[in-house]
Amino acid sequence: MGRTLSEKVWDDHVVRANAGEPDLLFVDLHLIHEVTSPQAFDGLRLAGRQVRRPDLTLATEDHNVPTLDWDKPIADPVSRTQVETLRKNAEEFGVRLHPLGDLDQGIVHVVGPQLGLTQPGMTIVCGDSHTSTHGAFGAIAFGIGTSEVEHVLATQTLPQAKPKTMAVTVNGSLPDGVTAKDLVLNLIAHTGTGGGQGYIVEYRGAAIEELSMEGRMTICNMSIEWGAKAGLIAPDQTTFDYIEGRPEAPKGADWDAAVAYWSSLRTDDDAEFDREIVLDASEMTPFVTWGTNPGQGVPLGASVPSPQDFEEESDKVACEKALAYMGLEAGTPMREVAVDTVFVGSCTNGRIEDLRLAAEVIRGRQVAESTRLLVVPGSVRVRLQAEEEGLDVIFKEAGAEWRGAGCSMCLGMNPDTLSPGERSASTSNRNFEGRQGKGGRTHLVSIPVAAATAVRGTLSSPADLD
């Protein structure tokens, strides 16, 4: 029987397999940031261990860095200590670091692909659950905890039980104005937040093949939001074109050898998945969340649901709790929900294509009086590219705030947070209680919806602006 894409990549990384034990997998690339690594380096020191492969390790600063005054010392002393600890550890253990102020600083999942370090057929891990982003290139990429970060630093491997395989086949084409973000929010509402648990998911079908690399990254990024171990997409010409010429892409004969290998990374026709989900993209519309997990979403044209709409008792209770937290009345049209802050950014939607799309909607318009729009590029290179294209001017003229690169309001660890009761439309990936600040209320949206919402002040799509 044939093998699926993820089985092929998995098999190529098994260092050691023994019945009754998890496989020992080799890690091709280990990405590191300031928040989940200090205790791992401490562990190494305590045991007198070294980083086995500094040449397969890359660090950047993103979660805890300011997006204002980023060229000055970090004001919060606790944040500063954490960032400085990463710098000391990188220096002591010989790890390449792109610190604040460096051209290649930015969100770790934006930086890897941008440098060309993320390539098909790799295993990539990072102490961050959205590592699944890199699966867009046909890599097995997943988030790990700090103990595992230490394990990879010391051994360049991880013991891993082999997950089951799932295919999500998305037929048809996305209608105009409907994006990869809408697609994945749709999918999660369909499966629930635990629907992918225990699986590596391969996204396939015409709608996936038609996506740009940015769109594919948005989809794979949110694999973790429905519980999947990882999500990946078979590499194709779109993938190769994206990688070619990037600083760390293979060159010359290596490029040819790499492309030959990458081209073999497809699910065989006679391979079988443990589970399959089929969706039709042509029926999809802009999708937004109303609740406190990414599975609690509806089409933008729908209304806030009522607990009575759910069959299961636990779903009724969850709906009731979410409505209370979100300060929403059942039956309110989503389009009437007024938003205080719009956040454009994160590893889900903070790449150059996202900023271009947002600017296109914003151009010549003004941010609503009662609303603030925060635009945070995913990396310094994204910021510079956007400035070269004049996107920053479009945003600033509309009344938006143009910031430095980082995770920012995606997780509210730096000063970019919501106040209690403040409502956001956010292009990030999590609408958990308090995710963007204690008491903050988050609606997950696509880039066009975020931009249109900033202009109208209530949840909207660009079609509502005409």
Place this chain on the structure above:
Amino acid sequence: MDKFTTHTGVGVPLRRSNVDTDQIIPAVYLKRVTRTGFEDGLFAAWRDDPDFILNNPVYAPGSVLVAGPDFGTGSSREHAVWALQNYGFKAVISPRFGDIFRGNCGKAGLVAAQVDEKVVQRLWTVLEDQPGASVTVDLESRSVRAGEGENAVEDSFDIDDYTRWRLLEGLDDIGVTLGHESDIAAYEGRRPSFKPVTQHA
């Protein structure tokens, strides 16, 4: 890591599903560079609520948390496990755990015992009828026990064999892997040369 065989302690019924790691410990508490002191951030948003279960003195010394399905979903932050441990929890019981959280528990030595949803319901009943009652989590026999008489609960829990073995032995995972150093070196020897590196000689 300390060995874990069995633990008996005050059970805390947390009647919530989908408790993600942002709720276990919000990001603003993740700035420390140690593995200790995170108890201050544990369930931070709920701790001001006088009705929150851990604010009840009977449950406050709890060491076995009994939670609804999908506990520990979301962010990979191992700080969530440390916060529970720093507070005093030795085991968490739930019908379903977030993958990364469960992995982190296994590495850090917190037992994540997966049981049937009905077992959680019955444990909640026992712990609410008899506040301060103990729950036993026995890793050797993979069973949970609580209560007495008619309402007594005794059932099995799931945990993968490898994690159970390491917890019972108190083994350092890295030490185990380094025992396979020659396998790692052999693998490195046959890795294709076109694979990217972050540093160039």
